[in-house]
Amino acid sequence: MPWERETVSLRLMSVTSKPSEKQSRLGTFGKVVAAFTATAVAGGVVAAGIAMPAVGAASAVANTAVASFEALPDDLTDTKLPQRIQILDRGGYHLAYLYSQNREVVPLNEISPKVQEAIIAVEDARFYEHNGIDVKGTLRAAVTNSGAGEVRQGGSTLTQQYVKMSLLERATTKAEQEAAVEQTVERKLREASYAISLEKERSKDWILRNYLNTAYFGAGAYGIEAASERYFSRPAAKLNWAQAATLAGIVQQPGAFDPLVNPKASQQRRNVVLQRLFDQGYIDAKTYKNGTSVGIKKTLDPKSFPNGCQGTDAPFFCDYVIQTLKSDPAFGKTKEVRQNRVRNGGFVVLTSLDKQVQQNTQDGVEGSIPIDDSSQKATAVTLMKVGTGEIYAMSQNREWGVKGEGRTTYNYNVEQSMGGTIGMQSGSTFKVFTMLAALERGISPYTTIESPPENVFTSFRYCGGYYGGEPYPVENYEGSPSGKMNMYTGAQGSVNTFFVALESQVDLCRQAEIAESMGVFRGDGDKLRRVPAFVLGANEITPLGLTGAYAAVANHGVYCEPLPILEIQSLHARKTGKTIEPNCREVISRGVADRTSDILVSVVEKGTGRPAQFGRPAAGKTGTTDDASAVWFAGYTPDFAAAVWVGDPRGGYRYPLRSVTINGTYHPIGYGSVLAAPVWKEAMIAAHDGVPVSSFDLQIPQAAPPIPTSTSSTEDSDDESRLP
Numbered sequence: 001m002p003w004e005r006e007t008v009s010l011r012l013m014s015v016t017s018k019p020s021e022k023q024s025r026l027g028t029f030g031k032v033v034a035a036f037t038a039t040a041v042a043g044g045v046v047a048a049g050i051a052m053p054a055v056g057a058a059s060a061v062a063n064t065a066v067a068s069f070e071a072l073p074d075d076l077t078d079t080k081l082p083q084r085i086q087i088l089d090r091g092g093y094h095l096a097y098l099y100s101q102n103r104e105v106v107p108l109n110e111i112s113p114k115v116q117e118a119i120i121a122v123e124d125a126r127f128y129e130h131n132g133i134d135v136k137g138t139l140r141a142a143v144t145n146s147g148a149g150e151v152r153q154g155g156s157t158l159t160q161q162y163v164k165m166s167l168l169e170r171a172t173t174k175a176e177q178e179a180a181v182e183q184t185v186e187r188k189l190r191e192a193s194y195a196i197s198l199e200k201e202r203s204k205d206w207i208l209r210n211y212l213n214t215a216y217f218g219a220g221a222y223g224i225e226a227a228s229e230r231y232f233s234r235p236a237a238k239l240n241w242a243q244a245a246t247l248a249g250i251v252q253q254p255g256a257f258d259p260l261v262n263p264k265a266s267q268q269r270r271n272v273v274l275q276r277l278f279d280q281g282y283i284d285a286k287t288y289k290n291g292t293s294v295g296i297k298k299t300l301d302p303k304s305f306p307n308g309c310q311g312t313d314a315p316f317f318c319d320y321v322i323q324t325l326k327s328d329p330a331f332g333k334t335k336e337v338r339q340n341r342v343r344n345g346g347f348v349v350l351t352s353l354d355k356q357v358q359q360n361t362q363d364g365v366e367g368s369i370p371i372d373d374s375s376q377k378a379t380a381v382t383l384m385k386v387g388t389g390e391i392y393a394m395s396q397n398r399e400w401g402v403k404g405e406g407r408t409t410y411n412y413n414v415e416q417s418m419g420g421t422i423g424m425q426s427g428s429t430f431k432v433f434t435m436l437a438a439l440e441r442g443i444s445p446y447t448t449i450e451s452p453p454e455n456v457f458t459s460f461r462y463c464g465g466y467y468g469g470e471p472y473p474v475e476n477y478e479g480s481p482s483g484k485m486n487m488y489t490g491a492q493g494s495v496n497t498f499f500v501a502l503e504s505q506v507d508l509c510r511q512a513e514i515a516e517s518m519g520v521f522r523g524d525g526d527k528l529r530r531v532p533a534f535v536l537g538a539n540e541i542t543p544l545g546l547t548g549a550y551a552a553v554a555n556h557g558v559y560c561e562p563l564p565i566l567e568i569q570s571l572h573a574r575k576t577g578k579t580i581e582p583n584c585r586e587v588i589s590r591g592v593a594d595r596t597s598d599i600l601v602s603v604v605e606k607g608t609g610r611p612a613q614f615g616r617p618a619a620g621k622t623g624t625t626d627d628a629s630a631v632w633f634a635g636y637t638p639d640f641a642a643a644v645w646v647g648d649p650r651g652g653y654r655y656p657l658r659s660v661t662i663n664g665t666y667h668p669i670g671y672g673s674v675l676a677a678p679v680w681k682e683a684m685i686a687a688h689d690g691v692p693v694s695s696f697d698l699q700i701p702q703a704a705p706p707i708p709t710s711t712s713s714t715e716d717s718d719d720e721s722r723l724p
Helices: 021-045 055-070 115-123 133-149 158-170 175-182 185-201 204-214 223-231 241-250 263-279 286-291 315-327 335-344 355-368 426-440 487-493 496-503 510-516 531-538 543-554 590-606 672-687
Strands: 087-088 096-097 349-350 377-384 391-396 450-453 454-455 459-463 465-467 470-474 482-487 558-560 563-569 576-578 582-585 618-623 632-634 640-647 658-662 663-671
Touching: 087 618, 087 663, 096 315, 096 663, 115 158, 115 241, 115 263, 158 175, 158 185, 158 204, 175 185, 185 204, 185 377, 204 223, 223 241, 241 263, 263 286, 315 335, 315 349, 315 391, 355 377, 355 391, 355 672, 377 543, 377 672, 391 672, 426 487, 426 496, 426 510, 426 531, 426 543, 426 590, 426 618, 426 632, 426 663, 426 672, 450 496, 454 496, 454 531, 459 510, 470 496, 470 531, 487 496, 496 531, 510 531, 543 558, 543 590, 543 618, 543 632, 590 618, 618 672, 632 672, 640 672
Parallel strands: 087 349
Antiparallel strands: 087 096, 349 563, 377 391, 377 640, 450 482, 454 470, 459 465, 558 582, 563 576, 618 632, 632 640, 658 663
């Protein structure tokens, strides 16, 4: 056994027969006691140079120490260290870091031999000679410290230090943390026993690698790679002697020897390490002189690692990515598995975000309604790639934060469960789902319906039956056209009485089912309400949900789930570990979807959506809710889809878009065409920069002949059996 090469003067037992396994372990324990007894007698200090309780207590804990020796924790041989997560945009540009400990684990061959030798020279010169505990080193440290009257040398081996760090790392309670560092003979004996066992199971290189990856180096940097980047902006593989000595000197007292905070003390400590390297033959006199002569500040090139989404270029999208990692089964079967994966980190997230499109979209959002605008109105936009669901931009005119005007941690683009809100009423953007249901049912887009400025509706189909309830009065917005309308003219003018009449000819449930099949749900996660006011936007939804639905229409009836993450790569070596493919499915026939696109193209060309024109084929729909509590514009090109919301996060009905001055312009009443469409236009201009112009590839079947229409039912609406 390698540990049997150590000799000690204290013998705890003597046996003439072949010892049992337990006796052998007790013999090992005796050697541990001997080493620490000798240290205590010589200098009154433990290996770390800290006052040690009376050695007489050692015999009282013998049984505990032997038991500890017999049960080496698995964590010491298979430690999974917390590491950082790096979030990148689709081009590989950095967006954010996320971590409980800023660390990147690297193999030993990617750690400069200079820092390996420096840490050995100053912390454990006999590292490759001892077997977990170093009796000679412990005695030498005890004598030195006793003579100096202060701690100048430590006696704990790197292996013992690693054991202590690992026990502290795996501690999950305050009691376990205290036990890992308590100044008792029992703890030191247990630590030494573990060190001996660990050296029997693992190689010296394994221990050195894990030590360097585990140790705390100050300034929030855990492990040698993060420390090298934090102080010198370079990987650990490229450290020079002065830098290596600086890092090796920090581990003894990370706070005191942090070169960014205490450069003078750190430089003195660095020079001690260089002296040890010279004394032990690792460096020559010239290297020692060059290393000690340079001021430590000149060697530094610090790099910051801000933790979390705050202060990033896309904080709300960043948070959405984190929420996706925690909630999507693609990243772990259970919530616990996913949360542990995020907590432990160690990977790179390549997202779908386009950094330039995001920035340009953000500029457009803030240009429309500045963050500090006195109106306190808000706007949010999600922009998505048609055919994949990839999210290229997610912006709102707010900064990430919990205090101060213009700050929030709520993402107005997403649902409540993903860090968002309960949603906002969608206005006339929902008229698209009524058109889809009507076209699917075979109603001709050219069927005309008398659409007066006001009307009262009394009967609606509901899940195969009929919807009972009070008569539903509807009126058009001031300035809306009236008279005989079809789907084209009704959509162009966003005529409420036309669309509620059309809704009465389809099933309330079917139009909601179509919307839900396209990813549209209420912001609180519930299903959409199947009510007559559905077509006018009574449901509170999110820009992300609406964007996905309009993208599905653009994609000829094929819905693609929102895709914020493209790949999960390993943190080290950047190897692809998991590629996330688009999840798409047909939810409506192509003929129905393409006919709807043709109608929405006419809205942008001739109707309320004209302010959204930007020189490319485009389709879309404005939306204004009751009393202008919120306004919308949702639309798409053959390449991208986006939805824009404008409202007041304090409450749309309490603070409507009426008699309000926004960005210096007074609005008697807000409309989607005036407030939301220009934001959509700016986002689309940003997304299409450098993208070739393409046309809608619409396959529109010949329209069925117009069918007779009716705005009221001959059924008795008071029949309770027909209530939902």
